[in-house]
Each structure stands twice: as C-alpha cells, then as structure tokens.
Amino acid sequence: MTKLTIKDVKQLLESINTLDDPHLLSLKDDPRKGVQAALNTAAHRINKHQQAVAEFEHRLKYERSFWHKGMQYVAGVDEVGRGPLAGPVVSAAVILPHDFDLIEVNDSKQLTPTLRAKLAPKIKAEALSIGIGLVDNLGIDQLNIYQATRVAMKQAVEQLDPQPDEIIVDAMQIPVPIRQTRLIKGDAKSISVSAASIVAKVYRDHLMDEYAKQYPQYDFPHNAGYGTAKHLAALKEYGPTPIHRMTFAPVEKFSKK
The missing domain is CATH 3.30.420.10 (Ribonuclease H-like superfamily/Ribonuclease H)
Structure with a gap:
C-alpha cells in the first residue's frame, strides 16, 4: 500500500464505507502527511454516512413495526x-x-x-x-x-x-x-x-413559482406565500391577489386596496 501515490490513496478511500476496511487499516501507519490527511477526510465521511444510516433506520421504526404486524x-x-x-x-x-x-x-x-x-x-x-x-x-x-x-x-x-x-x-x-x-x-x-x-x-x-409569473410583485419564489417583509410591503402597496387568503388577518387588513 505504501507504493500507492497520494492520488491513488484518495481514489481508493472514496470507495470505502466502513472504518474497519482492511485497506483503510493498512494505511494508518503510512508516514506521509497527505495520506494521513486523506484518512482523516475519509473517516469523517464514513462517520457521517454511518450516522445518516442509523438515523434513517430509526425513522423506519414505525413502518417496520406495522409491517411486522402484517400491515x-x-x-x-x-x-x-x-x-x-x-x-x-x-x-x-x-x-x-x-x-x-x-x-x-x-x-x-x-x-x-x-x-x-x-x-x-x-x-x-x-x-x-x-x-x-x-x-x-x-x-x-x-x-x-x-x-x-x-x-x-x-x-x-x-x-x-x-x-x-x-x-x-x-x-x-x-x-x-x-x-x-x-x-x-x-x-x-x-x-x-x-x-x-x-x-x-x-x-x-412549483405552484407558487407559477403564480409568481402572474403576480411578480409578491416575491412568491422566495416566500412561497408566507408573510415576509417584502410580501407584506407588496400587499400594502397593491392589495391582495385572487390567490390570497382573505380571512387571514394581514390580508384582510389590506383587502380594501
């Protein structure tokens, strides 16, 4: 393994997904700083991936419980x-x-x-x-x-x-x-x-992006219809559109426009 270039080591580590992989373990004694830096980067990536997998499995617990019951x-x-x-x-x-x-x-x-x-x-x-x-x-x-x-x-x-x-x-x-x-x-x-x-x-x-083409003043692509400062300013200046919720207080306030 010590004959591998640092570039080769980095490419090898990209395919490794467990900390006990024999290739990864064999590189731990490599004295080159570039190899040790690559190992640290790989270990961080693997730990992050394993944490994501564990969290994913935890979010499956309800489904698995029901599946186990025959649902x-x-x-x-x-x-x-x-x-x-x-x-x-x-x-x-x-x-x-x-x-x-x-x-x-x-x-x-x-x-x-x-x-x-x-x-x-x-x-x-x-x-x-x-x-x-x-x-x-x-x-x-x-x-x-x-x-x-x-x-x-x-x-x-x-x-x-x-x-x-x-x-x-x-x-x-x-x-x-x-x-x-x-x-x-x-x-x-x-x-x-x-x-x-x-x-x-x-x-x-996607719907709000399409509405934004009809009503560009309200900044829908950035607020999705929520009451941001720019949205409220547009309501104050232009009044509500046909897609506004008239029973919501901030809209009702400017409904006379």
Missing part, C-alpha cells in the same frame, strides 16, 4: 402551506416499499430546496403509490385552515392505490376509515411522513 401498505401523510397568506394548502400521501433506501429522506424543513428537488422524483420512482390533495385559498376561507388541511389529506389518501392498511400522519386526524397513528413532528420521526413532506413541499413550491 403491508403503510402510508405517510403530511401537508405544507397552513401558514402562508396566499396559495393552497397541499397534502401528500406516500406508500413506500419495504426495501426503500433513500437515506437522505428527512423532514422537508431540514433539507435545502436543491436536495428536496433532487429527492422528490426519486421518491416518486420508488414509491408504491402517491396521492396529492389540494384546497385552494377560496376553500381555506370557506372552511378554515384546519378543516381545509383535513380535506386535502383526505383527498391525498383516497388517491392511493392500493389503499393503506395503516396511516402515519403528522399530528392530524384524517376523516377516512383507516387506522391512524398520529405523531407530533411526524415528518421527522417517520420516513413515510418525511417522504410525503418532501413531495408536498416540492409540489406546492
């Missing part, structure tokens, strides 16, 4: 868009296969927009079934945001084929006749809910 199809359900002043509330329901292995899948709020955009199509490719539910601003104003969220979740679940044996949902009760496990911060505790949160977030962000 073949477990759906994770989550929503996005309860708090914005404009646009719809969107829900996603996702049934994952038992061999799902995208370890980067986590609560969408913990991920960058770039990573969410990368993961969403991969989730869709691997999922057994995905449903999307949506209630627009008019429905939100008519029902209230809590009830509108329940309707969106119901729509998402009813689109699933096959229908799930069990639903894991982020702290809501969905009006469907299916067993449900409600978890506080479920998008960080269940991999199925995490996957649903990513799908819903990417779907809604």
Whole structure:
C-alpha cells in the first residue's frame, strides 16, 4: 500500500464505507502527511454516512413495526402551506416499499430546496403509490385552515392505490376509515411522513413559482406565500391577489386596496 501515490490513496478511500476496511487499516501507519490527511477526510465521511444510516433506520421504526404486524401498505401523510397568506394548502400521501433506501429522506424543513428537488422524483420512482390533495385559498376561507388541511389529506389518501392498511400522519386526524397513528413532528420521526413532506413541499413550491409569473410583485419564489417583509410591503402597496387568503388577518387588513 505504501507504493500507492497520494492520488491513488484518495481514489481508493472514496470507495470505502466502513472504518474497519482492511485497506483503510493498512494505511494508518503510512508516514506521509497527505495520506494521513486523506484518512482523516475519509473517516469523517464514513462517520457521517454511518450516522445518516442509523438515523434513517430509526425513522423506519414505525413502518417496520406495522409491517411486522402484517400491515403491508403503510402510508405517510403530511401537508405544507397552513401558514402562508396566499396559495393552497397541499397534502401528500406516500406508500413506500419495504426495501426503500433513500437515506437522505428527512423532514422537508431540514433539507435545502436543491436536495428536496433532487429527492422528490426519486421518491416518486420508488414509491408504491402517491396521492396529492389540494384546497385552494377560496376553500381555506370557506372552511378554515384546519378543516381545509383535513380535506386535502383526505383527498391525498383516497388517491392511493392500493389503499393503506395503516396511516402515519403528522399530528392530524384524517376523516377516512383507516387506522391512524398520529405523531407530533411526524415528518421527522417517520420516513413515510418525511417522504410525503418532501413531495408536498416540492409540489406546492412549483405552484407558487407559477403564480409568481402572474403576480411578480409578491416575491412568491422566495416566500412561497408566507408573510415576509417584502410580501407584506407588496400587499400594502397593491392589495391582495385572487390567490390570497382573505380571512387571514394581514390580508384582510389590506383587502380594501
């Protein structure tokens, strides 16, 4: 191994994913500083990867428990868009296969927009079934945001084929006749809910980007309809658009515009 150049060592270490790999162990006594630096970099990468795998396995505990009980199809359900002043509330329901292995899948709020955009199509490719539910601003104003969220979740679940044996949902009760496990911060505790949160977030962000083409003053690509300073300033100057939630206080305040 000492005959390897430092470049060769770096290339070799890129393919190693365990700290007890014999190639890695054989390099520990190499006196070259470049080799030791490469070893430290590899050890950091491997530790980070192993931690990510352990966290992924932990987020699978609910699904595995239900699978072990014979519940073949477990759906994770989550929503996005309860708090914005404009646009719809969107829900996603996702049934994952038992061999799902995208370890980067986590609560969408913990991920960058770039990573969410990368993961969403991969989730869709691997999922057994995905449903999307949506209630627009008019429905939100008519029902209230809590009830509108329940309707969106119901729509998402009813689109699933096959229908799930069990639903894991982020702290809501969905009006469907299916067993449900409600978890506080479920998008960080269940991999199925995490996957649903990513799908819903990417779907809604795309919608808000499309609305931004019609209403560029409100900065929707950067705020997704939430009440940022720039959004509120636009509301004050131009008044609400047809996609604003008129029952939300900041919008109602400027509805006379």
